Every structure is written in C-alpha cells, then in structure tokens.
Amino acid sequence: MSPSPPPGRHHDGHRLLSRPSTWAEARFVANALRTETIGGAVLLGAAVIAIVLANSPWADSYMTLRDTEVGTDWFHLRLSLGHWAADGLLAIFFFVAGLELKREFLVGDLRSPAKAAVPVVAAFCGVAVPAVVFTAVVTAMGADGDALRGWAVPTATDIAFALAVLAVIGSHLPSGLRSFLLTLAVVDDLIAITIIAVFYTSGLDAGILALALLPLAAFAALTQRRIAPWWLLLPLAGLTWAFVHASGVHATVAGVLLGLVVPVKPRRRGVPSVSTLPADADVAHRFEHRIRPLSAGVAVPVFAFFASGVPVVGGGLGQTLRDPVAVGVVAGLVVGKLVGVLGSTYLLARFTRARLDDDLAWSDIAGLAILTGVGFTVSLLVGELAFGAGSERDQHVKVGILVGSLLAAALASLVLRRRNAVYRRIHELETRDDDGDGVPDCFQDRAGTSGEATR
Template sequence: MASPPPHDHPSDQPSEHASTGATPQRRQFLGLLSLPERRYLTEALRTETVGGILLLTAAIVALIWANVWPHAYESVLHHTVGPSVPLHLNLPLEAWAKDGLLSIFFFVAGIELKREFVAGELRTPSAALLPVVAAVCGVALPAIVFAVTNSGGGGHPGGWAIPTATDIAFALGVLAVVSSHLPSALRAFLLTLAVVDDLIAILIIAIFYSSGIKFWALGLALAGLVLFWFLHRRGVHGWYLFVPLALVIWALMHESGVHATVAGVAMGLVLRCHREGGEEHSPGEHIEHLVRPLSAGLAVPVFALFAAGVTITPSAIRDVFTQAMPLGIVLGLLVGKTVGIFGGTWLAARFTRAELNPQLSWADLFAVSTLAGIGFTVSLLISELAFPDNPTLSDRAKAAVLIGSLLCAVVATFLLKLRNRHYRQLCEEEDLDSDGDGIPDVYQRDDPAWPGHRLAEGRA
C-alpha cells in the first residue's frame, strides 16, 4: 500500500504525547478529507463545474446579444408573462429569472448549508471556525472598501452589499477552462466558504432589500413552510405534493415583500440532511442530487443570460474606473474579498494555533482567496435590488461586477498556474488506487490503527 501523506485529517493525527499527557499536536488546516466527504465533494463540484462553464457561456452570449442587438435583448427581458391574480405574478422574464429561477439556486444553497452544519465541514466548531471567519471577513471588508470609496460626494453607499458575494460555479468554471488542478482540501475550503457566504447573502437580501412587508402573505408563507417541514419529517413522499406546495410558498413569499429567494433557502434548510436507520443518503442529499443539475445547468445560466447583458463601450469601461460606485465594486471584489478572506483565515489560524497542511502554503490560500472574489451571480442580483428605480446605476454596477470578477479570475489564474505542477502531483497522489478496490491508497495502510482507516470509513 502507498504510504500515508503528511496531510492527514487533523482529528486523526496520532499524538506522540498521548501516553505522556503532554500538549497534543496542533490542529491541522486544509488536511485530508474523509473519504465519504471527498466523494460528496467530487460529485457536487463536478455538477457545479459543468454549470460554471454554462454560466460563462451564458454571460458571453448575454454580452454579445445586448451589444449587437440591444433592442431585441431589451424586448425579451421586459416581455411579461404569468397570471395577474391573485398574487400579481404577471412579471417580466427578467423578474422570473431573478425571483423564480434563483430561488432554485438558493434552495440548493439551503440544503448545502444544512448538510455542512450537520454532516459536513461545519459540524464541529473547530473545523467550522476558519471558513466561517474567512467568509465573514470576506463579506465585511469588501463592504468597508466600497463604503470608503463612496464616502465622498457623488457616491452611492446603497450598493455596499454588491461586492460581498462569492460565486462558486463561476470560480469552478474558470478552473475548468484554465485546466487548473486544485487539491480536494482547497476545493472543499472554497465550497464551504461559498456556502457560508450564500447564507450571509440571503440574510443581507432578506434584511436590507425587503420592503413594504405584507404580514398576511408572510404569515401564510411561514405556515406553508411549517406544513412542508411536517410532511417531510413524517416521511411523506411524492414530488406531485411537494412541488405545488413549494410553488405556493414561493408565490406567497413573493407577494409578502420579502425577496422570493428567501423561500428557496428556507425550504432547503428544513430538509433532513442526516442519515437515519442505515440510509445510504439522507432525504436532503437525495433531493440535492436531483435538483443541483437543474440549478447549475438551467437556473443560474438563464439568470446570467438575463442579468449580464450590459452595454460595454469605452466610455462605460472608463466610468467603472473613474466613478466612485463602480470603482468601489471592483476594489471590493479584487482587494476586499482577497484580503478579507486571506487575512481572516490567517488571523483565525494564528489565534487558534491551527497548523497549515505542510504540502500547501499560504500562497495557495491567497490564490484561492482571489478566486473567491468572483461574485458574479449574487452580485448581479444585488445590483438590481440596490438600484431598483435607476436602471443606469444598475447597469453600471453590473458592468463593475463583470470587470471585477474578470480581474479576479485573471489574477487567480496566474497565481494558481504558478503552482499547477505541484497541484497536479497532489491530485495524482490523492486519486492513486493501485489495487483497484475503489479506495484511494492514501486512505489505506497495512497498520489498522492508522487514522486513514477511520477517514476511509467516514469516522474522522
């Protein structure tokens, strides 16, 4: 069998001081994942990577369409469909993509978040601390950068939340396009970071971008959520029951004045994501497996098609770098996100005495932090919510999101390519299965006491 790598899971590191009562070894950061977690991560990221490529394609199509045939693009965006009674759902296609399709995206995000807290990397406080601190700092510092940039005259401080989001699908699409190998620990950190970031984003949307609350509709939506939870916990099955109920909850949430995507994340959070009675997959994992391709392959790319079509001219590009509001977005994504995530992680590791995986370096985390500055999907959504009555400002903000995300992608690609040979070697070591038994050699060893056995069985 292959010898164990030096980056074993932190909770499984044998302590040479165990029998002496001396101080235990420092907890390791970005170590080897358990085998079940690694398999889940591989499947989830495969779908998100395909969705990221579709997302990139949709954004390019939107830019070409909006700049070559602008009138046709605008007419499609504002074409109204849907019933006007009883819940005022006669909406333009642009709104259906923003409020409807993105609810599917946030539904998957809700399931991911629930699973991370009950069975994933966030289930223990020690493991959750670093990605949570990184995500919080990665939201706070871009908002501060934006606020400082817009503190003078002529600024628009209402757009502070635009550069706070991370788009995992876009980031993975960039990795796929540039053929960058990234070890599973770094991918897991990026995914966990994005999950926490999505939670913060939905809280920001619910708190700061909801207005004119209709409490009767909100109360009925909450009652529908309780019914959704009750039926799910009672083991009731059948899409023909849950899908209509989900649509009613969504419509009531939309009518209430709370952003409709909140309904998606709320329904995701009420699903059971832990396994019972020898289940191979929990109900939440099963539903996520079914819905994730719909989210990554249809919902998010279609939203990008309707949201990313902004006019790109030399003057528009000049405005991005000379006006406070769009410049604040670019700096927030490129500088605020990178420094916030990297700095927050470094400080958390320093104060918790976590030890970085010796096969990785802090430069690797800095590159991933830059990649996390890609804030495409949710940033475009907040650009529309921040300036609902000013399409010019909204388009200017979207152009800044596109340029800021592109700059982050270019810088991250350069940094990751510098270490790509090393990443490829680590990935080959992680995937090596010399005996063909379906379990990589890094999880096996002749010594049954070696922690890799517990990792392979998911008992880390």
C-alpha cells in the first residue's frame, strides 16, 4: 500500500502516522477524540440553529440577542453577548488547547522529534498554503487591499467539527490517523493563537499587559505546588484574562498562557481534592478531565451559535459568493489544506527515511488532508477580528467558511468511506486482547509489558 523505498533507503526508518507508541497514549487520544466528537455534534447543532434563526421571521430577535450588551465599563468589560462568547468562552477552549499542547510536547508522542516532525510540518504547511491560495485568489479577482486582511481565515482546522464528520461517516479510523489528526490540530491551534496575537492585535497597552503577569505567575506557582482549589485559581485566571483583554491583545491568548503554565508530569501525591481520577493523576490531567467537556459541550457551541448566524436566502448567498474574500476562503479550505497537508507528508516520505505505515494507503492521507479543510471555530473568530463582527464582509466570510467546510467534509467522506472495510480490519487488530489483560496485544512488547510508560 505504501510505495517501496527508493534504492539506498532502509526499510527500518520511522513510520509515518503509525499508532501511538504506548497504550496510555492511545487511551488519552481515544478519550480526547470521544469528547471532541460529541462536542462536534453539539457544535454542528448550534450552528444549524443559528443559521435557521438568521433566515427566519425571528432574525431580528436573534440579532438583538447577539448584540445585547452586558458587563461593566471597568477594564472595557461592557461587551455584547456575541463578544463575550468570542472573548470569554473561547478562552476556555484555548485553555484546553494550551494543556494539550504542553502535554503533547512534554509527555506525549510529540516529545519524540521523529514523531513530532510529521504533524508539525503538516500543520505549518496546512497554514501557509491556504494563506497563499487565499491571497492568490483575492489578488487575481482584483479585490481591494482591505480584503487581504482575511488571509488567515482559511488556515485553521476545527478538530471538533472534523471529528463530528468522522462520527457521521462511521469509519473505524486507524489510531495512527486519529493521533495524527489530533496532534496536527493542536499545533494548528498554537499557530492560530500566534497569528491572532501578532497580526490581529491593535492598540497594545504594554503596562496593562505586564500586570497580567502577576496573577498568571500566582496561578503558575499554585498549580506547580499542586495547590488547586477552584475558589483560589478561578479568580486568578479571571484577573489574567481581564488584564490581557484590557491590554489590546485578544483575550483568548490568556487562555493558552494559563494552560501552558499548568504542570503535566504526574506525582504520586495527587491534588488534594475529591475526584474520580486515580490518586496519581496530575493537575493538567484533572483540569482537562473537568474542563474539556465544558469547552466542547458549552463554550464552543455557544460561540458558534452567536457567530454563525448569517443570512443566506433572498439573494444573499449569490452576492456572497461573488465576493473575492468568500471565494478565497473556500479555495483556501478545500484546495490549500489538501495541498499543504498531503504535499508536506508526501515530501517527508519521499526525501527522508520515513515511510508510510504498512496499514495505510496514500488515499487515507488524502482523505485526512481534505478533512483538515473543515474550519469553523477559529476561522469564524479570525474573520471577526479581520473585518469587524457583524460587518458585510464578515458575513461573507462566514458563508465562505460554511461552504468550504461543508465541501471539504463531503469530499473527505467520499474518499474515506471507500476504505471502511480496511479500517474495520485495522480496528479489530488494534483492539484484539487474546490474553484478557485489558491491554490490546499490539501495545505489548515481546516481554509482555503494556508499554504503560510513566508520563
């Protein structure tokens, strides 16, 4: 299924997109994807409800609800409900992204340079190529210079939405591909956060931003010492978020900073609090176990509800698809992501000692690459930052994201469904447990150990 290595290349090189190296890592990936899949279904439902409302007789009521302002003028915290969802609730989403990122690079598969190279390179190319495609399309269509502000819109992959598509397809996706998709999305989130902080920050107040370091440092000190009562950490996290928001940097950056300072390596003495987790679970594990469902099931769907309601009837769709920005977004998501992710993975296999795992075919990688074109949460956020929430061009961006994501999902479904029988066979092999010890045989080495490495 994979091409034979060219002359002079050894067959024992690193395998691309192989299964996670340990049973512990495989369980973590499976649990994370299960939560994201359920969250993706809720996200999809929230987006559909918003679109229906925005194109119904209740459209004015929906817009009024979205634009209702609540809060205080202190630290610029009087915001519309739509802005609270984008600036506040999405900070929870990025907090989980920060936890994932740190975990993957310190104790996950990305700690190995050989295994990290593929998803990291694929993520960077999956950001760069869509940006180039968007810019080329917008320029070729003769759009005004302001249109180029949306270059980053088609660069993000929505892991929850993508996994919801996989759940609908019903494929037994091999664990190596699932792990690749998750780690690629984690790196993709890091790049998106960096883009937001660098390119979509205006009017930076360095003094207020410096003040954010005080509660952030206190939060880090407490979590590092395994002191984690919610009534102590939550106010510190809130202050960090408020200072970052008031400084001019997008408030979601506070979420990832808070996630990055949480320790990820476990100690035998657990956090002194009531939990269903094992006693040796660490702070990051506890936080992720508790907050991921809140992020996937509440924060992101509420943001999607307020962000994705856009008129598409009464001629709105045709007008939108004539806007170079919308066309560029669709091309970036569908073409740019495919070329960036598939092309970079193929080049790594062609010009290094790495080779595709024996269980996979290049059509699998192509299907997964197309699926990364499902962009939603971060793409909607970047569109609002680039053109202003509620502006006409922002509405066009939203339609472009919806059309591009649906097209990518449909094409990925066509490609991946062809391999369902093979996926089912791989899934049976990966879950086979002949000795009944609860650990699949494929994760046991010759000595019979489970590969349950201390994380």
